[in-house]
Amino acid sequence: MLKKFSQHSGVVIPIDRAHVDTDALLPKQYLACIKKTGYGYWLFDDERYLEYGDVETDCTKRKINPDFILNQKQYANASIMISRENFGCGSSREHAVWALRDYGVRVVIAPSFASIFFDNCLKNNLLCIVIEDAQTDKMIKYYQQDAGSEMSVNLIDQFIELSDGSKIEFDIEKSHKEKLIHGLDDIGITLQHQDKIKNYEAQSRSLYPWLFDSFTSNK
Amino acid sequence: MSGKTLYDKIWDRHFIGEVEDYALIYIDRHLIHEITSPQAMEGLEIAGRSPWRPDSVFAVPDHNISTRNRHLGVSSLTDPQSVIQVKTLEENCNKHNIFQLTLTDHRQGIVHVVGPEQGVSLPGMTLVCGDSHTGTHGALACMSLGIGTSEVEHVLATQCLKQKKFKNMKIEVNGDLAKGVTAKDLILYVIGKTGTAAGTGYAIEFCGSTIRNLSIEGRMTVCNMAIEAGARVGMVAFDEKTEAYVEGRPFAPKGEMWEKAIQSWRQLFSDEDAEFDKSYAFNAEDIKPQVSWGTSPAMTLSIDDSIPYADENYKGISATEIGKMLDYMGLRPGQSIKSIKLDKIFIGSCTNGRIEDLRLAASQLINKKIACNIKQAIVVPGSGLVKAQAEQEGLNKIFIDAGFEWRDPGCSMCVAINNDRLSPEERCASTSNRNFEGRQGLRGRTHLVSPAMAAAAAVAGHFVDFTQ
Numbered sequence: 001m002l003k004k005f006s007q008h009s010g011v012v013i014p015i016d017r018a019h020v021d022t023d024a025l026l027p028k029q030y031l032a033c034i035k036k037t038g039y040g041y042w043l044f045d046d047e048r049y050l051e052y053g054d055v056e057t058d059c060t061k062r063k064i065n066p067d068f069i070l071n072q073k074q075y076a077n078a079s080i081m082i083s084r085e086n087f088g089c090g091s092s093r094e095h096a097v098w099a100l101r102d103y104g105v106r107v108v109i110a111p112s113f114a115s116i117f118f119d120n121c122l123k124n125n126l127l128c129i130v131i132e133d134a135q136t137d138k139m140i141k142y143y144q145q146d147a148g149s150e151m152s153v154n155l156i157d158q159f160i161e162l163s164d165g166s167k168i169e170f171d172i173e174k175s176h177k178e179k180l181i182h183g184l185d186d187i188g189i190t191l192q193h194q195d196k197i198k199n200y201e202a203q204s205r206s207l208y209p210w211l212f213d214s215f216t217s218n219k
Numbered sequence: 220m221s222g223k224t225l226y227d228k229i230w231d232r233h234f235i236g237e238v239e240d241y242a243l244i245y246i247d248r249h250l251i252h253e254i255t256s257p258q259a260m261e262g263l264e265i266a267g268r269s270p271w272r273p274d275s276v277f278a279v280p281d282h283n284i285s286t287r288n289r290h291l292g293v294s295s296l297t298d299p300q301s302v303i304q305v306k307t308l309e310e311n312c313n314k315h316n317i318f319q320l321t322l323t324d325h326r327q328g329i330v331h332v333v334g335p336e337q338g339v340s341l342p343g344m345t346l347v348c349g350d351s352h353t354g355t356h357g358a359l360a361c362m363s364l365g366i367g368t369s370e371v372e373h374v375l376a377t378q379c380l381k382q383k384k385f386k387n388m389k390i391e392v393n394g395d396l397a398k399g400v401t402a403k404d405l406i407l408y409v410i411g412k413t414g415t416a417a418g419t420g421y422a423i424e425f426c427g428s429t430i431r432n433l434s435i436e437g438r439m440t441v442c443n444m445a446i447e448a449g450a451r452v453g454m455v456a457f458d459e460k461t462e463a464y465v466e467g468r469p470f471a472p473k474g475e476m477w478e479k480a481i482q483s484w485r486q487l488f489s490d491e492d493a494e495f496d497k498s499y500a501f502n503a504e505d506i507k508p509q510v511s512w513g514t515s516p517a518m519t520l521s522i523d524d525s526i527p528y529a530d531e532n533y534k535g536i537s538a539t540e541i542g543k544m545l546d547y548m549g550l551r552p553g554q555s556i557k558s559i560k561l562d563k564i565f566i567g568s569c570t571n572g573r574i575e576d577l578r579l580a581a582s583q584l585i586n587k588k589i590a591c592n593i594k595q596a597i598v599v600p601g602s603g604l605v606k607a608q609a610e611q612e613g614l615n616k617i618f619i620d621a622g623f624e625w626r627d628p629g630c631s632m633c634v635a636i637n638n639d640r641l642s643p644e645e646r647c648a649s650t651s652n653r654n655f656e657g658r659q660g661l662r663g664r665t666h667l668v669s670p671a672m673a674a675a676a677a678v679a680g681h682f683v684d685f686t687q
Contacts, residue, residue: 017540019415019515023655028636032283032300034257034307036368046657055300085535086416089449090655091634092255092351094367115419115451116351116365123369173383175239186369187266190377193238197271197379200235200245208232210472210480211247211344214274215318 003125004183008106009152010079013069014140020083021090022117026099029054039095040102044070074148082109082139087128088117097124107153109160111136125180127155129170139168155180222490224387225456226422229362229487233345241381246374248339248346249275250330251317253304254282254636255349259372260311270315271378277339278312278319280305281329281629282350283636286599289627292323297638328602328628331355331569335439336604338468342457342484347374352569352652354445357454358438359461360487362422364451385452386496388421389489392429394503399686401579402437403571403650403669405429406444407509411519413499414535418450421497424489425455429503435464436575443570444652447516457487510556510648510682511667513544514656519667520556522684528552547656548664549644556682559666563647564589564596564623564677565659566670568633571650572601574608576670580650581614583674583685589622590680596623597639599631621677635659648676 030042032055041059048070050063064071070078081100087110088096097120100108106126111133113121121128131139142162143149149163155177159169178184190197205212223231235243256278263269270276283304288295296302305322312319320327326337331352334340340356346363347353349371356363366380374380390409423445430438438455445453455461462481465471472480507521517534520526527533529541529552536544545551550559566572566580577600589596598618600606606628609615615625632639633651641647641663650673654665668676675685 018536021653021655023653023658027657027661028634031254031634031636032298032304034261034304036258036261046661052661086419086449089415090351090653092349092365092367094255094258094369097367112416112419114416114449116367120367120369123367173240175241178239185266186381187268187373187376189238190243190373190379190381193236193243194377196236196243197245197377201272201378204232204245208343208480208483210341210476212274213470213472213476215277215339215470 005106005125005127005180006156007152007154008079009150010106011075011077011148012080012082012143012151013075013078014143015069015081015083016140016144018084019086019089022088022093022096023090025088025096026093031093031095036098037102039099040104043099043103044068072147077104079104080107080109080151080153081105082136082143084136085111085133087113089114092116094120097121097126101126109136109139122176122179123186125183127153127180129153129160131168131170135168222493224489224493224495225360225424225454225487226362226385226387226452227493229343229345230384232343235379238381242384243379244345244382246347246378246380247275247344248277249374250334250339250346250348251276251278251308251371252282252330252350253280253308255368256311256371257304257307258368259349259375262372263375268376270317270375273316275378276317276375277334278308278317279327279330279333280308280322282634284322284629285637286626286629286631286639289323301637325603325607328600328605329569329572329630331443332572332601332605335359336468336602338465338471341465341471342461343487347380351446352443354451354453355439355443355569357442357445357452358435359465360454360457360484362452362454365446385422386420388418388423388450389495389498390423390425391427391498391500392425392503393427393500394429396429396503396506397686399671400506400508401669401671402433402440404506404509405503406441407511407516407519407667408506409501410444410448410516411509412501413448415447415515415517416449418445418448421450422452422454423448423450425453430455431458434575435460436573439573440570444516447652456489457484508669508672508684508686510672511654512548512550512556514547514654516652516654516667518544522556522682524556526550526552526554549646557684558681560592560646560681561648561676562592562594562645563641564593564673565632565647565649565651566597566673567599567601567631568651569601569630570652571670572599572605574605576650577605577609577614580670580674581617583671583678584617584621587621587678589677592680593677596677597626597632598623599626600628602628632659648673648682
């Protein structure tokens, strides 16, 4: 069962650049894992540590990069990330989302998201909020100045509230909202429609039979 | 009522119904590999589910495998994590009766090269894979898209994908490409113009005379990089080239079934009066050999250009960001592309690892040697069959004589999960698809180019206009 999401407050970490890619969120050497958890230590690995690491490295012993925002103490325990255009572009690796989730990020705010990344977040009950450019820009500056301050995200009523009390509304697809609020399992929902799937399959098999040849029969 | 686009037609054929405000789309083909499938398989197991239609799934290890000593099979893998991944894939396939090309199978290779090559990917299909470059298969007029691991699990369990329909985008390129200018230059040029997010939320259809004149391999190179323009789906209409390419492939329909299939496939084009939500048009004559210089695939210039002086915004990226990119890349504004000296050369990947790519690269290397400043130059064929074909044509000999290493098929230095990678500050001319920071190795510097440019640059030691 996925974590349910209705309201969340937490420290906001601004990543002040556009096109944050999934290689930056989680470098490739960690794709060598077959597990689904434990990626939090490796979030932004290239920028976060001064020494190279891989799955075998004990991250608690690695030299950290004090200049990188994740290592600044005001932003410790941040759970809301705010960044710029085209967040999550690049590879389809869901590992990047697992890294955010395992680090403790529950919400990412940006003017736009890459499509696969956006879907991957939804599957892991991580809320992506799209807020237009000018507003995001203001918020990034706000949380750079007021480092360590919080934000509160209300999914039910679809608004975020900054630490100065100002509120910004956001849009979200109804089904995304429902899924997040109830922590619904997509596969379970789809399987409720298995009769429809089977009907389609039977019809397709008669119209396009070549799509149903098995590899072994053709080998 | 207006007509339908190619994407609309394939979408409609696979539409099962609405679930909430989503569409359920039936998936005909699911390609899996060792990196993004183990967690999905484990998820199924935990939930007590099993694959809906194992015979729709095709598996091949490619991402995290060694490109040396393939004949040793799993013993060729020097990284214990890699052994676990490859073995897990094999176990999952055996358990669920999924067809797999194992490491030592002569047909093994990069999933996006092997799929079309084997006739596993077919026109009109819906095809998914847990890899963002899955758009490649759209060159065969199918709807193929990259998905995350949770979606891999969803497709395994239900044979469906929950999708919002994308909007339609047309990218039309007309005219003749100059000699030496390839599909890779075309797509780099296009992304340089549109930016890396223009295609987000769209399915892109590439069309126009230039696209029609490309080989299927060239169209795959173009569709492969649709994701670098933000689009999960890239596609090209079915034509006589597609038909000729697919006919006779091992898993393509045969005989009566073939006749039936091509009747259906011949409808796979956008209607004359179909409407696109967004359109771009380019002239092939404007395209010169391309070289990327930044850390985004949109940061691409022609061979005779110089690194820009970014004052305010350059292609939507702030001057500060451009400054950071140049720092990272070790370049300075005003520097000519031709003056950029290289350390390593990588020819391969799902973008440019097909036979045509190797021929283009080899054509620059006949009776030549790589420059002395090149520390390493490697060729990684896209599949075992590409490798065998190249060897039959004697291309391997040309590469080896020039000083290249002739490797075994896999993703290699494109994703750099295995040990083929750049060291910090090493500069590489690469035929791959991404030049993000650290993509080919921590602090490595990637320049995206065509296979011919990579080979010509290997000989010169720096970028060069080999078309002159």
